[in-house]
Amino acid sequence: MSKTRVYEYAKKHNLSSKDVIIKLKEMNIEVSNHMTTMEDETIKKLDAVYNKKEDKPQAQAKPQQQSQQKASQGQNQAQHRNQGQKPNQGQNRNQSQNQQKTSQAQPKAQLKTTASAFSDDERRATTPEKVKTSAVAKKPGNSQPFNKNNKNKQNKNRNQQNQNKGRQNQQQAPQQPKKVKELPSKITFSDSLTVAELAKKLNREPSEIIKKLFMLGVMATINQDLDKDAIELIATDYGVEVEEEIKIDTTDLEVYFTEDDEASMIERPSVVTIMGHVDHGKTTLLDSIRNTKVTAGEAGGITQHIGAYQVEENGKKITFLDTPGHAAFTTMRARGAKITDITILVVAADDGVKPQTVEALNHAKAANVPIIVAVNKMDKPTANPDRVMQELTEYGLVPEAWGGETVFVPISALTGEGLDNLLEMILLVGEVEEYKANPNRNAIGTVIEAQLDKGRGSVATLLVQNGTLKIGDPIVVGNTFGRVRAMVSDVGRRVKEAGPSAPVEITGLNDVPQAGDRFVVFDDEKTARQVGEIRSQQAVQAQRSEKARVSLDTLFEHMKQGEMKDLNLIIKADVQGSVEALAAALQKLDVEGVNVRIIHTGVGAINESDITLAAASNGIVIGFNVRPDNNAKRAAESESVDIRLHRIIYKVIEEIESAMKGMLDPVYAEKIIGQAEVRQTFKVSKIGTIAGSYVTDGKITRDSGVRLIRDGVVIFEGEVDALKRFKDDAKEVAQGYECGITIKNFKDVKEGDVIEAYIMEEVER
Numbered sequence: 009m010s011k012t013r014v015y016e017y018a019k020k021h022n023l024s025s026k027d028v029i030i031k032l033k034e035m036n037i038e039v040s041n042h043m044t045t046m047e048d049e050t051i052k053k054l055d056a057v058y059n060k061k062e063d064k065p066q067a068q069a070k071p072q073q074q075s076q077q078k079a080s081q082g083q084n085q086a087q088h089r090n091q092g093q094k095p096n097q098g099q100n101r102n103q104s105q106n107q108q109k110t111s112q113a114q115p116k117a118q119l120k121t122t123a124s125a126f127s128d129d130e131r132r133a134t135t136p137e138k139v140k141t142s143a144v145a146k147k148p149g150n151s152q153p154f155n156k157n158n159k160n161k162q163n164k165n166r167n168q169q170n171q172n173k174g175r176q177n178q179q180q181a182p183q184q185p186k187k188v189k190e191l192p193s194k195i196t197f198s199d200s201l202t203v204a205e206l207a208k209k210l211n212r213e214p215s216e217i218i219k220k221l222f223m224l225g226v227m228a229t230i231n232q233d234l235d236k237d238a239i240e241l242i243a244t245d246y247g248v249e250v251e252e253e254i255k256i257d258t259t260d261l262e263v264y265f266t267e268d269d270e271a272s273m274i275e276r277p278s279v280v281t282i283m284g285h286v287d288h289g290k291t292t293l294l295d296s297i298r299n300t301k302v303t304a305g306e307a308g309g310i311t312q313h314i315g316a317y318q319v320e321e322n323g324k325k326i327t328f329l330d331t332p333g334h335a336a337f338t339t340m341r342a343r344g345a346k347i348t349d350i351t352i353l354v355v356a357a358d359d360g361v362k363p364q365t366v367e368a369l370n371h372a373k374a375a376n377v378p379i380i381v382a383v384n385k386m387d388k389p390t391a392n393p394d395r396v397m398q399e400l401t402e403y404g405l406v407p408e409a410w411g412g413e414t415v416f417v418p419i420s421a422l423t424g425e426g427l428d429n430l431l432e433m434i435l436l437v438g439e440v441e442e443y444k445a446n447p448n449r450n451a452i453g454t455v456i457e458a459q460l461d462k463g464r465g466s467v468a469t470l471l472v473q474n475g476t477l478k479i480g481d482p483i484v485v486g487n488t489f490g491r492v493r494a495m496v497s498d499v500g501r502r503v504k505e506a507g508p509s510a511p512v513e514i515t516g517l518n519d520v521p522q523a524g525d526r527f528v529v530f531d532d533e534k535t536a537r538q539v540g541e542i543r544s545q546q547a548v549q550a551q552r553s554e555k556a557r558v559s560l561d562t563l564f565e566h567m568k569q570g571e572m573k574d575l576n577l578i579i580k581a582d583v584q585g586s587v588e589a590l591a592a593a594l595q596k597l598d599v600e601g602v603n604v605r606i607i608h609t610g611v612g613a614i615n616e617s618d619i620t621l622a623a624a625s626n627g628i629v630i631g632f633n634v635r636p637d638n639n640a641k642r643a644a645e646s647e648s649v650d651i652r653l654h655r656i657i658y659k660v661i662e663e664i665e666s667a668m669k670g671m672l673d674p675v676y677a678e679k680i681i682g683q684a685e686v687r688q689t690f691k692v693s694k695i696g697t698i699a700g701s702y703v704t705d706g707k708i709t710r711d712s713g714v715r716l717i718r719d720g721v722v723i724f725e726g727e728v729d730a731l732k733r734f735k736d737d738a739k740e741v742a743q744g745y746e747c748g749i750t751i752k753n754f755k756d757v758k759e760g761d762v763i764e765a766y767i768m769e770e771v772e773r
């Protein structure tokens with residue numbers, strides 16, 4: 009039993025579906041549209057009609073057609089004639105366009121239609137018969153057959169020319185057929201298209217599309233939106249392939265990081281990061297947990313290091329991020345990825361709270377992550393856990409035993425003492441916080457590590473944060489994409505899938521993503537590829553700076569747009585007293601709509617960690633009598649973190665307050681122009697101390713302001729008194745040259761000091 013649809017039949021016989029439908033209707037056979045399946049009998053009837061007509065096409069066509077006429081048009085005309093008095097029924101078998109136009113040219117309509125009522129395309133596509141009818145209608149007294157002698161024709165043409173140029177075109181069409189625009193092989197659309205848009209894509213007139221839609225039972229106007237089905241219907245009728253484009257906003261991977269509904273979620277392992285001061289035992293703790301808790305049999309040799317591992321305690325899993333140090337933690341957070349559920353703050357019981365302990369706890373607090381304190385090195389005779397508890401209390405971590413909420417666990421990472429207890433506490437916090445995920449969805453998560461492997465190409469360790477990742481999944485990772493080719497678990501086993509909180513190493517990406525990048529699994533490879541490609545293009549264009557971090561200059565804008573409620577500040581100063589004074593004064597600032605939040609303070613130069621913390625929290629770093637070290641400078645530049653350097657407290661307060669009020673008016677801003685290192689000093693009685701210096705960076709100018717920096721701390725700020733090259737006064741001395749510098753009202757220059765030169769520059773707001 010044949011299952012030929014109308015459009016299939018039409019295609020096979022070089023007809024348009026509409027033609028066939030009309031023909032069927034003439035034969036009193038009901039069809040609803042071009043998708044209708046026809047009975048064998050119907051097909052036979054159609055065959056009979058069309059084959060019969062095709063019997064003698066050339067013979068009849070010849071007299072009417074000029075030699076230059078294309079064969080297809082010849083056939084078209086021939087068929088038309090075969091249908092006798094009905095030029096609107098069954099004409100062109102080659103081009104739906106022609107046919108469409110011809111059908112429009114019903115005798116009655118044609119008689120009334122003036123040439124100007126046709127568009128160019130319509131004129132072009134008009135068949136000879138139509139032209140003839142039209143011409144005859146317009147000039148009834150001049151009703152010669154179309155192929156009359158040349159003289160007549162010329163006369164007629166002249167007449168037509170006088171009346172209407174467009175009509176002349178019509179008349180000449182048989183001799184000089186104009187080309188109908190070619191159909192594209194494929195069109196794309198996203199969501200919907202209006203009739204006009206679809207017409208444009210198909211190189212057709214909107215009216216033609218409207219008619220076609222009408223024939224297919226759809227009433228539409230030119231500006232009407234067509235849905236996917238209608239677009240496909242029309243395009244298929246023309247034999248044009250259709251592809252739906254994805255929408256641009258789907259390239260934002262964050263969109264996929266949505267909460268699932270409660271019912272679909274089940275408990276998932278907690279993800280834990282270990283942080284603390286240098287040498288307090290982070291690595292030892294990570295190793296000993298891993299060695300004692302990952303069973304050897306399962307491991308198959310725990311040689312694999314993929315940046316994270318899982319252990320089992322009391323039948324429940326815990327995921328440890330095997331990247332000690334808060335740099336990794338904050339780098340990820342700076343990139344917007346929150347992956348840690350719980351922070352273990354390791355503090356050596358024999359050493360107590362140290363600067364990095366404070367940094368670490370501030371990082372955890374800023375990220376709003378619960379902290380468990382592991383008081384380490386309890387095996388040491390000098391261990392003093394009470395002191396650790398006492399010191400941490402000052403930072404708001406009050407032990408449960410003292411009425412607070414922070415869990416303290418005494419351990420020895422070396423001997424393994426207390427490790428079970430620590431793991432139980434992690435499980436307990438996990439239970440309280442109820443970390444959950446939905447294993448039955450496309451996986452989403454974050455890159456922990458990634459590198460290029462010689463043999464395997466791009467290799468990335470991913471932490472699955474929701475859903476289940478499977479081999480073969482089409483995936484976008486940061487600005488890269490691919491299909492998950494192979495997956496290796498934390499113990500070096502090949503696995504086929506990885507559920508929530510599982511770390512897994514994958515291959516199959518087209519490029520190497522970055523730690524902290526998000527990943528999202530898509531339903532199909534095409535979408536993943538499109539999203540990945542758009543993302544990588546966007547990344548090239550956007551660069552980092554576009555992310556527009558908060559700076560004092562843009563603070564008010566952010567506040568106005570309601571983007572900021574907290575102004576996160578990191579305060580570094582030369583002495584603790586200044587830190588406290590500044591913090592207290594800043595916290596008192598009261599400006600509606602914004603809340604000053606001091607997320608970290610410290611004594612000493614501004615370091616890289618301060619910058620990463622600022623970047624992660626979209627904060628601003630205030631340096632009071634201190635400068636950023638080189639790493640911090642680089643980091644601040646690449647992360648676009650605003651550093652404000654001051655020497656007078658009220659200036660800091662004034663600046664922050666006016667920025668908060670939107671009154672910041674930095675007509676002038678300081679610009680550091682160079683640095684010189686003091687290599688030798690000379691005391692000259694009348695002049696004072698000359699700093700024999702070497703310009704290490706930029707230049708020093710006669711009229712620049714200078715700061716004298718010793719061990720990262722500003723000792724003095726003033727002006728250049730004299731700048732000399734050998735004996736001569738110099739206007740400026742550039743990098744790589746030696747010079748003598750004296751500073752107004754300052755004599756205490758020492759070898760090793762750094763002289764920083766700056767100018768005040770007008771800046772655009």
Ligand SMILES: Nc1nc2c(ncn2[C@@H]2O[C@H](COP(=O)(O)OP(=O)(O)OP(=O)(O)O)[C@@H](O)[C@H]2O)c(=O)[nH]1
Pocket residue numbers: 284285286287288289290291292293332384385386387388419420421422423
């Ligand atoms: N006695 C004793 N020594 C420990 C303990 N934990 C760590 N150590 C020792 O302390 C030193 C530093 O330990 P690490 O684990 O390297 O410390 P870390 O915090 O990872 O250090 P960084 O990676 O430099 O930040 C090593 O010599 C360890 O053997 C412990 O519980 N008891």
